[in-house]
Amino acid sequence: MCLGVPGKIKEIYKVENTRMGKVDFDGVELDVCLEAVPEADVKDYVIVHAGFAISKLTEDEAAETLRYLKEIDEINQQLLSEES
Amino acid sequence: MPEKHAQSDLIAKALAALSKILTRPWTIMEICGGQTHAFMETGLSAMLPEEIELIHGPGCPVCVTSLELVDKAVAIASRDDVIFTSYGDMLRVPGSESDLFSVRARGGDVRVVYSPMEALEIAHRNPDKETVFFGIGFETTAPSNAISVIKAKEREIDNYSMLVSHVRVPPAMHAILSAKNNRVQSFLAAGHVCAVMGMDEYYPIAKKYQVPITITGFEPFDLIHGIMETVRMLENNTYNVKNAYERVVAPHGNKQAQKIINDVFEECDRQWRGIGMIPNSGWKLNANYAHYDAELKFNVGNITTHESEICISGLILQGLKKPDQCPAFGTLCTPQNPLGATMVSSEGACAAYYRYGRN
Numbered sequence: 440m441c442l443g444v445p446g447k448i449k450e451i452y453k454v455e456n457t458r459m460g461k462v463d464f465d466g467v468e469l470d471v472c473l474e475a476v477p478e479a480d481v482k483d484y485v486i487v488h489a490g491f492a493i494s495k496l497t498e499d500e501a502a503e504t505l506r507y508l509k510e511i512d513e514i515n516q517q518l519l520s521e522e523s
Numbered sequence: 524m525p526e527k528h529a530q531s532d533l534i535a536k537a538l539a540a541l542s543k544i545l546t547r548p549w550t551i552m553e554i555c556g557g558q559t560h561a562f563m564e565t566g567l568s569a570m571l572p573e574e575i576e577l578i579h580g581p582g583c584p585v586c587v588t589s590l591e592l593v594d595k596a597v598a599i600a601s602r603d604d605v606i607f608t609s610y611g612d613m614l615r616v617p618g619s620e621s622d623l624f625s626v627r628a629r630g631g632d633v634r635v636v637y638s639p640m641e642a643l644e645i646a647h648r649n650p651d652k653e654t655v656f657f658g659i660g661f662e663t664t665a666p667s668n669a670i671s672v673i674k675a676k677e678r679e680i681d682n683y684s685m686l687v688s689h690v691r692v693p694p695a696m697h698a699i700l701s702a703k704n705n706r707v708q709s710f711l712a713a714g715h716v717c718a719v720m721g722m723d724e725y726y727p728i729a730k731k732y733q734v735p736i737t738i739t740g741f742e743p744f745d746l747i748h749g750i751m752e753t754v755r756m757l758e759n760n761t762y763n764v765k766n767a768y769e770r771v772v773a774p775h776g777n778k779q780a781q782k783i784i785n786d787v788f789e790e791c792d793r794q795w796r797g798i799g800m801i802p803n804s805g806w807k808l809n810a811n812y813a814h815y816d817a818e819l820k821f822n823v824g825n826i827t828t829h830e831s832e833i834c835i836s837g838l839i840l841q842g843l844k845k846p847d848q849c850p851a852f853g854t855l856c857t858p859q860n861p862l863g864a865t866m867v868s869s870e871g872a873c874a875a876y877y878r879y880g881r882n
Contacts, residue, residue, distance in 0.1 A: 455678055457640075491638065491640075494773075507748055
């Protein structure tokens with residue numbers, strides 16, 4: 440029910456007036472309802488629950504990871520300066 | 524996702540930083556059962572500094588779906604004129620006398636679907652039968668369940684209905700924090716619930732109960748990130764809401780998904796299995812969509828529920844006991860022969876302990 444992994448939109452189509460997409464999850468392709476992510480386009484990544492995209496990823500994980508690394512470094516720096 | 528090597532490097536650095544800033548023990552509840560599984564599957568729970576105690580929360584929709592609704596599902600699914608559709612996890616959840624899996628074994632038409640839109644198509648293709656979907660879940664599955672009803676109305680598919688068991692996270696947090704024996708000092712909020720609903724509902728909770736709350740994702744580095752933000756707030760005595768899952772969660776959530784939910788559902792009191800009634804903690808179909816409410820469509824008569832006397836899943840869902848403190852754990856109760864829903868679900872704490880060991 441809770442597919443935690445992001446999937447990549449391969450194709451967008453309409454069925455009975457509903458915005459749908461073929462979404463690839465590591466090689467497994469599923470039909471996903473895209474009604475709540477009107478801004479999502481082919482090649483975008485979306486988070487899907489029960490066949491419904493609830494969120495489009497705003498940036499790649501690499502960028503968030505880098506920001507996070509910086510934060511950890513800041514903590515370490517701060518701790519070092521407190522110790523000295 | 525960062526490469527495995529980069530991830531483990533990141534996690535090692537974060538763990539080192541974490542153990543430096545910790546000055547005392549803290550209890551953190553991860554609300555979401557998916558995160559309970561992720562912590563154990565990745566071994567992270569065993570790598571955390573011993574000052575941190577994780578308390579497993581009630582964020583497992585299969586686990587908290589009330590016994591009465593499971594019994595109603597069994598009764599509806601047993602009817603000859605019904606095709607009963609459900610997420611796979613619900614099939615083995617024990618009711619008072621039976622479960623959906625047994626209904627199917629006895630010849631009932633019970634089908635596993637991956638989304639309610641699939642159930643709607645089944646209804647469309649079988650106009651001479653009633654197709655019922657077991658609409659369980661938190662805020663994450665609510666848009667999906669809601670859109671199936673909207674589309675049923677648009678397409679005039681009148682032989683589709685939903686047995687609704689929707690629950691919401693914030694009222695459960697209030698219930699946990701107001702309990703006399705509460706030990707929870709902070710929360711990792713479920714990332715995907717917040718992807719739909721945003722962060723707004725959490726600020727009043729953080730303020731009222733003085734608990735830091737961190738919106739957290741599901742990758743190992745997300746989990747550690749969530750823990751670190753939470754510990755920093757705990758150690759600094761700040762009771763705020765932080766977002767450690769920014770790539771997915773917008774501050775106000777997904778407005779379009781919220782509109783779909785609000786068009787179809789209205790708030791209601793809801794029974795949580797093992798916990799009891801929590802005021803305004805659920806969603807039910809509103810008057811415009813009452814035609815699609817399976818509870819109104821099928822009169823299933825008086826349901827008398829009977830819960831296992833041995834199972835302690837209620838205490839586990841409230842974070843008061845750990846699965847391995849149950850005398851039936853792994854002996855009388857296993858995923859193949861579950862006494863309670865927490866042993867069934869891929870988000871249940873007992874199933875996580877059974878599958879990945881106890882540390």
